[in-house]
Amino acid sequence: MVSFKIEFRNGCASLTNLLVIPVLVCASALYYYSYCGSSSPPHSVYMASTSSIAExxxxxxxxxxxxxxxxxxxxxxxxxxxxxxxxxxxxxxxTETMFLLEGKVKVYCDGHDEFFEIGAGDLVEFPKGMKVIWDVTEAVNKHYKVEK
Incomplete structure (x- = not known):
């Protein structure tokens, strides 16, 4: 196990002279160990998500x-x-936010001829008032949250 103390010294938060080394890939995220180029550097850890967001x-x-x-x-x-x-x-x-655990859906939005697909592993937010046709091609199981 590796532990880090997070410190900011001598402008170390700046991206200049910053060395970044990938150290761990875990659950769709890549963690980095980074430091300013001194022999006894302060440490910082940050996460860069490998997920992609589209609209x-x-x-x-x-x-x-x-x-x-x-x-x-x-x-x-x-x-x-x-x-x-x-x-x-x-x-x-x-507005409804959902996380699909299983399944696949073709979504046809009112006013558009094309469709898009959502499926297992997707976090999706539909805006209030949106009208769609859901074409469930594989059985769906999802968590959902609606605005109050």
Whole structure:
């Protein structure tokens, strides 16, 4: 086990003269050990997420968010919902954030001819008022949270 003391000395927070070394890959995140170029440097650790965030027709989709983000959001405490393969219209009456545990869905947004897919491992936010057609191609199991 490696422990670090986080300090900021002599402008070390600056990115100039900073050496960055990848040290650990864990749960969709890459951790780095970094220091200013002295023989007895102060240490810092930061995390660079390897997840990607996209926006499709106003819907925010984050592929494979880090576990730390899911824990911070409290995703495991959110209610669950699931359904078998089917196709149906849906209107989001409030902003809804969901984390898909299983499944795959083609989402057709009102006013757009194209669709996008969401699936297991995606953190997705649909805005209030959005009208969609859900085409569930693989049975879905998800956690969800709606704005109050």
């Amino acid at each position: 499709k027709f106003g819907v925010k989709i984050e592929k494979d968010p880090p576990q730390s983000k899911l824990a911070h959001l409290g995703v495991e405490s959110w209610p669950k919902w699931g359904c078998s393969p089917s196709k149906f219209p849906w209107t989001f009456t409030t």
